[in-house]
Amino acid sequence: MSGIDAVPTFAKLDLPSVEDYHKRKVALISGITGQDGSYLTELLLSKGYQVHGIIRRSSSFNTGRLHHLYEDQHEKLNKFKLHYGDLSDSTNLVYVIAQVQPTEVYNLGAQSHVKVSFEMAEYTGDVDGLGTLRLLDAIRTCGLEKHVRFYQASTSELYGKVMETPQSETTPFYPRSPYGCAKLYAFWITVNYREAYGMYACNGILFNHESPRRGRTFVTRKITRAAADISLGKQSCLYLGNLDAQRDWGHARDYVEGMWLMLQQPEPQDFVLATGETHPVREFVEKSFTAVGIQLKWSGSGEGEQAIDVKTGKAVVKIDPKYFRPAEVELLLGNPSKAERVLGWKRKVDFDSLVKEMVKADLESARSLVEDQN
Ligand code: NDP
Ligand code: GDR
Numbered sequence: 001m002s003g004i005d006a007v008p009t010f011a012k013l014d015l016p017s018v019e020d021y022h023k024r025k026v027a028l029i030s031g032i033t034g035q036d037g038s039y040l041t042e043l044l045l046s047k048g049y050q051v052h053g054i055i056r057r058s059s060s061f062n063t064g065r066l067h068h069l070y071e072d073q074h075e076k077l078n079k080f081k082l083h084y085g086d087l088s089d090s091t092n093l094v095y096v097i098a099q100v101q102p103t104e105v106y107n108l109g110a111q112s113h114v115k116v117s118f119e120m121a122e123y124t125g126d127v128d129g130l131g132t133l134r135l136l137d138a139i140r141t142c143g144l145e146k147h148v149r150f151y152q153a154s155t156s157e158l159y160g161k162v163m164e165t166p167q168s169e170t171t172p173f174y175p176r177s178p179y180g181c182a183k184l185y186a187f188w189i190t191v192n193y194r195e196a197y198g199m200y201a202c203n204g205i206l207f208n209h210e211s212p213r214r215g216r217t218f219v220t221r222k223i224t225r226a227a228a229d230i231s232l233g234k235q236s237c238l239y240l241g242n243l244d245a246q247r248d249w250g251h252a253r254d255y256v257e258g259m260w261l262m263l264q265q266p267e268p269q270d271f272v273l274a275t276g277e278t279h280p281v282r283e284f285v286e287k288s289f290t291a292v293g294i295q296l297k298w299s300g301s302g303e304g305e306q307a308i309d310v311k312t313g314k315a316v317v318k319i320d321p322k323y324f325r326p327a328e329v330e331l332l333l334g335n336p337s338k339a340e341r342v343l344g345w346k347r348k349v350d351f352d353s354l355v356k357e358m359v360k361a362d363l364e365s366a367r368s369l370v371e372d373q374n
Helices: 008-013 018-023 035-046 064-073 090-100 114-119 121-141 178-197 219-231 252-262 281-291 337-343 351-373
Strands: 026-030 050-055 080-084 104-107 149-155 200-206 238-240 271-273 296-299 306-309 315-319
Touching: 026 035, 026 090, 035 050, 035 064, 035 252, 050 090, 064 080, 080 090, 090 121, 104 121, 114 121, 114 178, 121 149, 121 178, 149 178, 149 252, 178 200, 200 252, 219 238, 219 281, 219 351, 238 281, 252 271, 252 337, 271 337, 281 296, 281 306, 281 315, 281 351
Parallel strands: 026 050, 026 104, 050 080, 104 149, 149 200, 200 271, 238 315
Antiparallel strands: 296 306, 306 315
16 A cells, blocks of 8 residues: 555545546645744645645634635635644644645745744744644654645845855855754754655745845834834834844735746755845845835944934934844845746836835825824
8 A cells, every 4th residue: 555545544534546636736835824834825726726824723813824725715615724733733633634634735834033032942943843743743643745745934044154155055054043054953854855755845045035024023024014003293203223234125926926836847956035135134125215205314333223214303213222133134035046046036116116115005005004093
């Protein structure tokens, strides 16, 4: 017995034949409630997939980014289903895989905040590192390792300390945080299961990607929200950490397309997705404030640096050292040429358009809140 036949435990779940199995397009997404999970769900539903997602039980509402899809799909042929689960719970992962019988698994679930990983290092290692192993092993336990295509959300944080610029699939890794170290384990266990068990398993090494759905404590969204709120008089000052860090920022919608493309190739491989441009945090601040009509003037240096609103003379951006990291990744700049050549992938949204889209969305939501309060 091999493959699907080798799972007598799940025979009662009415598994299709191997041929039927592959006629279906069934995706399982961990981290479906996050920024990328919501864009990927939209993409896969538009391609006719049945989409299943793993969500964590929470005492507060955590499916806000999926709400529009859930509403759309509720009446339709059971195309979209959420399952309670957690990457720290192996039994649950086996059960979900056995129930869903996916053809593609996207492992996007993670404690994804780099600064928080210094405060929750063990948890981050457990979920981001071992969680990937648990999901891969759940696929094997169900006898599906030759039938499921697996995507691992790897990251430019693997490069950490600059060893080479721009960074490509062949650049050596040097992670600089517990998050980066956990993702390093996840990267290599994905490669290992591909080599050891012949799994179709890929790492997407994705550089920073943002959108109006970005978590509010990541620097881009923190800036665009503050610019919007300050321009409406709802906030007086934005406090940030390292303004000199440089990032290669793209749009999340472009990047989930690349994830899907990685799982449609004849052979599994690892790919960098990036824009090939890098910008300092300071520039993201300037462009966001310009987009809301505030011109900034910088003064001071180090922890004393600040920016004033030229019109009012008030300080609207200041440094708070609590946002500095114990070890920083100073410069990320990716080389996406392999993805462009092999996958035919190319980012569509450039830096200026990204900033404008995020600021516009935050202005609209801030204005509607103001209206609600009146
Ligand atoms: P988010 O932080 O927006 O989403 C993370 C998701 O993981 C959420 O759905 C979260 O659930 C879920 N999650 C957290 N802990 C667990 C757990 N213990 N078990 C199961 N699920 C869990 O991240 P993004 O969407 O931005 O990123 C997606 C993935 O890509 C992450 O793995 C991230 O590390 C990686 N990545 C992101 C990049 C980026 O620039 N955005 C770049 C490179 C890699 P909940 O909503 O309940 O918190
Ligand atoms: P990053 O994203 O660490 O690159 O990880 P983040 O937006 O948190 O930081 C980017 C850079 O901005 C500097 N910075 C600040 N960061 C935050 N969050 N808050 C601040 O106030 C602030 N001030 C300055 C940071 O020091 C850093 O240099 C993101 C996550 O999505 C990861 O999951 C993903 O793997 C990587 O991108 C690629």
